[in-house]
Amino acid sequence: MSRAEPMVPRQAFFTKGLGKHKNRLQSFELALRQAGIEKGNLVRVSSIFPPQCKIVPRNRGLAQLQSGQITFCVLAEASTNEPSRLVGAGIGLALPADGSHYGYISEHHGYGMVERRLNDFVEDMAATMLATTLGVGFDPDDAYDDRREVYKMSGKIVRTQATVQTAEGDKDGLWTTVIAAAVFQF
Numbered sequence: 001m002s003r004a005e006p007m008v009p010r011q012a013f014f015t016k017g018l019g020k021h022k023n024r025l026q027s028f029e030l031a032l033r034q035a036g037i038e039k040g041n042l043v044r045v046s047s048i049f050p051p052q053c054k055i056v057p058r059n060r061g062l063a064q065l066q067s068g069q070i071t072f073c074v075l076a077e078a079s080t081n082e083p084s085r086l087v088g089a090g091i092g093l094a095l096p097a098d099g100s101h102y103g104y105i106s107e108h109h110g111y112g113m114v115e116r117r118l119n120d121f122v123e124d125m126a127a128t129m130l131a132t133t134l135g136v137g138f139d140p141d142d143a144y145d146d147r148r149e150v151y152k153m154s155g156k157i158v159r160t161q162a163t164v165q166t167a168e169g170d171k172d173g174l175w176t177t178v179i180a181a182a183v184f185q186f
Contacts, residue, residue: 009072009184011054013061014091016165016180024079027175031077031165035179036062040071045184047074047129049093049103053184064185072184076122078109079177080169088113090164091180092122094130094151097158104129105182115166120144123162127151 015037019030032038036058065071076089092106106125113121124144131138131147136154138147151157165178 007186008050009053009186011056011061011185012049013056013058013183013185014093014161014163014181015058015062015183016089016163017178018165018167019177020170020174022174024081024175024177027079027177028077028179031177031179035181037065037071037073037181037183039067040065040069042075043070043072044075045072047105047107047126049095049105049182050184051100051102056185061183061185065183074105074107074182076107076109076180077177078111079175080111081173081175082169083171083173085169086112086114086166087169087176087178088115088118088164088166089178089180090118090122090162091182092124092126092162093160093182094123094126094157095159096130096134097156101134104133107180109178113166115164118164118166119162122164123160124148127157127160130157 015035017031017035019027021027089109095103134156
């Protein structure tokens, strides 16, 4: 019996979207459309960024998607129908300097975080997970800006980034859905 090759993504792209509609599901669909990933059958996966996986621009990744394709992604999603309630979804990424080691993706969805704070939060989570895996010493009680310097100075973490979408709940009570995603391609 032959053994199947492992499914390891070769590339990934990051995207985000916002949708508003009187029905929650349709607001989610509109957020997927804005993100450009509505035509795939999304399969949520956990948060490991594969070694040697290349990050491609959003437009290039989207151009390679086919209708109905099984599409693996790390997805953050949040919705509200409360007027003016701040909702957010974010994806953070931390990549090791050693390209043969895996990186980390973090996802967070929730309420009350402005875009900049959510951006720092998901980036920090990904960097912290990677730092602990790589044995980078740091004080977890330090502010993220201080820890970010420790991470970079260690020479073990080469890049961090975040993709976030925030919005205020629609003033008329429409469902407001935000998503952020890291989409894998083989």
